[in-house]
Amino acid sequence: xxxxxxxxxxxxxxxxxxxxxxxxxxxxxxxxxxxxxxxxxxxxxxxxxxxxxxxxxxxxxxxxxxxxxxxxxxxxxxxxxxxxxxxxxxxxxxxxxxxxxxxxxxxxxxxxxxxxxxxxxxxxxxxxxxxxxxxxxxxxxxxxxxxxxxxxxxxxxxxxxxxxxxxxxxxxxxxxxxxxxxxxxxxxxxxxxxxxxxxxxxxxxxxxxxxxxxxxxxxxxxxxxxxxxxxxxxxxxxxxxxxxxxxxxxxxxxxxxxxxxxxxxxxxxxxx
Numbered sequence: 001x002x003x004x005x006x007x008x009x010x011x012x013x014x015x016x017x018x019x020x021x022x023x024x025x026x027x028x029x030x031x032x033x034x035x036x037x038x039x040x041x042x043x044x045x046x047x048x049x050x051x052x053x054x055x056x057x058x059x060x061x062x063x064x065x066x067x068x069x070x071x072x073x074x075x076x077x078x079x080x081x082x083x084x085x086x087x088x089x090x091x092x093x094x095x096x097x098x099x100x101x102x103x104x105x106x107x108x109x110x111x112x113x114x115x116x117x118x119x120x121x122x123x124x125x126x127x128x129x130x131x132x133x134x135x136x137x138x139x140x141x142x143x144x145x146x147x148x149x150x151x152x153x154x155x156x157x158x159x160x161x162x163x164x165x166x167x168x169x170x171x172x173x174x175x176x177x178x179x180x181x182x183x184x185x186x187x188x189x190x191x192x193x194x195x196x197x198x199x200x201x202x203x204x205x206x207x208x209x210x211x212x213x214x215x216x217x218x219x220x221x222x223x224x225x226x227x228x229x230x231x232x233x234x235x236x237x238x239x240x241x242x243x244x245x246x247x248x249x250x251x252x253x254x255x256x257x258x259x260x261x262x263x264x265x266x267x268x269x270x271x272x
Contacts, residue, residue, distance in 0.1 A: 001025065001035065007046065007266040008094060010086030012215025012244025014266070015073075016040070016048045017094050024053055026072065033078030039271065040076035046271065049211045050075050052087050056100060057109065066101050071108045075210030082111035083156035085218015089125035089263035092117035097265065112156025126260040129155060129219070132226045132251070136184065143178040144171070150179075151227035155257075157209070158189040159223035163231070167195040167203050176207025192220045196233045203241045215244030222257045225249040 004019040016039055018024045026032060040048045050073055057068040071091050073081040088108060095101050096119060105118040116128040135152035139160070142148070150160040160179065164170060170193045179191045191207040204224050206217040221240040228234040229251065237250035247261040 002270065002272050004268070004270050005046065006094070006268045007048065008090035008263060009244075009266055010089045010216060010218065010263045011242055011247065011261060013084075013086040013217060014048050015087050015090055016046050016051045017090065018051070018053050019268075020054075020098055020100060026053065032074075036074045036078045037076065046269070048076065049208070049214050050081065050084065050087065052084075052091060054091055054094060054100075065103055067103050067105065068107045068109065069095060069100070071110050073110075075208075076212075077210045079210045080111065081157060081210065083113075083115070083219055085127060085129060085155070085220075085222060085259050086216055086261075086263070088115055088117050088127050088129075088218065089259075089261060092119055092125045092127075093263050093265070110156065120260070124260055124262050126258055127218070129222050129257040129259055131256055132222070135159075139184060141179055141182055141184070143175040146175070148175075148179070151230060152189070153223035153226045155219035155222050157219055158185060158187065159192060159220055159227075160185075160189045161192045161194055161220075161224050161227035163194050163196065163228070163233070165195065167193055167205055170205060172205050172207055172213055176213065180207060180209055190217065190220055190223075192217070192224050194224050194228070196228060197241075199234050200238050201241065202228060202234065202238055205243060216242040216247070218247065218259050218261070221247045221249050222251070222259055225251055226257070229253075 003022040053072045055070040133154040135154040176191045188209045190209045194204040206220045251257040
């Protein structure tokens with residue numbers, strides 16, 4: 001399999017995007033998983049948190065300018081993700097830069113439903129992430145003899161947000177790996193540790209399901225704001241400070257969540 005690709009990053013959460021017109025076999029089961037693992041390997045492959053395939057869908061706006069695309073995301077361990085916020089921002093700028101649409105707003109069809117990114121005049125991307133969904137409520141967890149209280153939120157993918165007093169003391173690699181596969185979760189969970197700095201600022205670190213520690217997580221940032229709102233820690237919006245930078249998240253009660261942040265292309269290449 002040989003194909004052209006480009007490498008994109010959303011605050012250090014990085015993805016390999018298959019270039020338009022390139023063939024990438026999505027029907028090969030275990031072979032597909034192994035190929036994704038090979039591509040994402042940071043020593044022997046391209047290196048990424050995931051592989052993303054973007055496909056234009058039949059036009060529905062009648063202008064001859066496509067706005068509908070399917071986005072499929074595969075984690076570094078070969079599993080398919082239902083949704084990824086950072087990938088969404090990267091895909092929006094990929095669509096525009098490759099001339100797949102002349103619009104600034106698109107509809108991306110994902111495994112978890114429709115999301116709507118808009119490229120802003122400053123180059124950032126604002127994504128309507130839809131409504132947060134109920135998951136398991138407030139749960140108790142244990143890792144390495146430490147007890148935690150988690151607030152669970154679904155953003156089309158499962159998240160468990162754990163609020164702590166000092167995020168610098170969190171052993172993310174150890175505890176994240178244990179908590180992700182806790183038997184309480186029907187299909188594993190993303191794990192976020194969050195420290196509220198003030199009513200408008202939260203520091204968060206994330207262990208992503210199927211990836212491990214990443215520098216940023218868009219859906220995790222949305223879940224963190226919702227969990228903080230539910231527990232009375234913040235108001236309508238806040239900056240979520242991640243290892244790779246800052247996302248701004250806004251959510252009014254009963255409404256959609258809006259995520260705003262950067263995305264950029266790193267390089268292009270051919271994978272042999």
